[in-house]
Amino acid sequence: MMRLDRLPNQRDDERVVLFLRRHWFAILSIVTAFVLLTSIPLILGWYFWDTVDAWLKHEVLGPVIAIIGSIYFLSVWLFAFLEFTDYYLDTWIITNERIINIEQEGLFNRTASELDLASVQDATAEIRGILQTIFTYGNVFVQTGAEKARFHFKNIDNPEHVKELINALVEEDKRRLSSLGAGSRGKIKTVIK
Amino acid sequence: MFDLPNFNIPVYVFLFVFLAYMLFYVLYSLFNIYHLIRYGIYGFGLYLIVTIFTGGTIILVSGSVFMLMEYDWTHTISFGDAVDYYNEDLFPAL
Numbered sequence: 001m002m003r004l005d006r007l008p009n010q011r012d013d014e015r016v017v018l019f020l021r022r023h024w025f026a027i028l029s030i031v032t033a034f035v036l037l038t039s040i041p042l043i044l045g046w047y048f049w050d051t052v053d054a055w056l057k058h059e060v061l062g063p064v065i066a067i068i069g070s071i072y073f074l075s076v077w078l079f080a081f082l083e084f085t086d087y088y089l090d091t092w093i094i095t096n097e098r099i100i101n102i103e104q105e106g107l108f109n110r111t112a113s114e115l116d117l118a119s120v121q122d123a124t125a126e127i128r129g130i131l132q133t134i135f136t137y138g139n140v141f142v143q144t145g146a147e148k149a150r151f152h153f154k155n156i157d158n159p160e161h162v163k164e165l166i167n168a169l170v171e172e173d174k175r176r177l178s179s180l181g182a183g184s185r186g187k188i189k190t191v192i193k
Numbered sequence: 194m195f196d197l198p199n200f201n202i203p204v205y206v207f208l209f210v211f212l213a214y215m216l217f218y219v220l221y222s223l224f225n226i227y228h229l230i231r232y233g234i235y236g237f238g239l240y241l242i243v244t245i246f247t248g249g250t251i252i253l254v255s256g257s258v259f260m261l262m263e264y265d266w267t268h269t270i271s272f273g274d275a276v277d278y279y280n281e282d283l284f285p286a287l
Contacts (some may be wrong), residue, residue, distance in 0.1 A: 003235045021235075056265070063204050063264040067211045070257035074218055077253055078225075081246050085225050088242065089232050107224055110232065 001112040003181060004093070009114075011097055015045055023137035023156045026087050034080040038073065080105065090151050091120060094162075096169060099142060100126040112152070121145040123166045125159035205266040217256075222250060 002008070004016050045052045055061045089104035099120075101113045118141055127138035139157040142151035156162060228245055233239040 001233060001239070002236045053204060059265060059268045060204060060270050063207055063261065063266065066257070066260050066264065067207050069212050070211065070253075070260070074214075074250075074253050074257070076219060077249055081249075082221075084227060084242075085229055089228065091234070104228070104232070107201060107228060193233075 007093065007095070007100065008112075014095050014097045016093060016095050016167060018092075018162070020094070020153065020156050020162070021090040022087055022090060023135065023157045025131065025135055025137060026155060027084070030080055030083045030087065033083075034076060037076045041069075041072065090154070092156070094169065096165065097173060099151055099166070101153075114153055115142065115144065117166075117170045118167065118177050119144045120170045123163045123170075125163035127159060139165070199271060201271045203266070204264070204268045204270060206268060210263075211257075211261070218250075222246070275285040 004019060007014070007016070027056070028092075040149070050151045052065075056063055086104050086106070089102065089110070091100075091102045093100040093102075096117075098117055100117045101111075101115075103111045103113075122139045122143040124143070125138060127133055127136070136157055137157050140153040140156060140159045140162050142153075144150075153159070153162060226246070229239060229243055233242075
């Protein structure tokens with residue numbers, strides 16, 4: 001279990017400035033799919049109740065339908081929850097010294113990367129399409145000088161604000177490092193578990 | 194013309210399918226909960242999520258078990274009489 005007050009490899013004076021997950025619209029997609037997949041068979045069953053009731057009372061069809069129904073509803077519940085876990089474990093943590101990106105892909109692939117703020121050269125916010133414009137969510141790309149790889153904050157809330165915050169923190173971190181006489185430490189470090 | 198062999202299977206063979214699925218479900222759920230607890234952010238929300246998932250699973254499995262308990266699983270399916278299962282009560286014209 002990760003604690004925001006005890007980050008992995010936390011440095012002295014490092015504090016969490018922003019903790020991000022994908023926009024709640026991602027949750028809405030999961031909930032909508034779950035509601036549709038559960039309600040449609042229930043509504044059909046209710047509408048054709050006389051037929052369904054006869055099937056359920058049959059000594060052979062009844063058990064088969066009951067088992068198929070149980071497996072169906074348990075599967076919908078399980079896969080909705082797997083999708084939720086994928087959403088819940090995708091996180092971005094911005095501290096006053098670095099950016100940490102933790103990405104869950106399915107149940108068995110997980111990537112954790114971190115990036116020193118001093119190495120950030122450019123942050124870009126992107127809002128595309130009607131939904132992203134209405135609900136004010138989108139992507140932020142963080143580009144470093146040394147590396148071609150970019151940090152990608154996917155479908156986060158208020159990307160413009162996040163971009164400005166990153167730029168402000170980068171400036172602050174660069175000032176802090178130059179006052180200490182240290183150079184850029186910037187590298188993307190990736191750990192795949 | 195020709196005779197199909199008339200073999201019987203008990204209805205409870207379908208329960209093995211359900212049990213196999215439940216094994217898969219339990220394994221996948223445990224993996225899911227492990228991931229949430231191992232990599233989730235510490236806090237009340239994490240416990241709430243695990244509780245909701247476990248509670249939902251308990252309700253669905255209990256509902257399934259109560260529903261399945263109502264059937265006579267010793268009944269046998271006779272493939273020779275399979276045609277008898279088709280009737281207008283079960284498959285009415287829509």
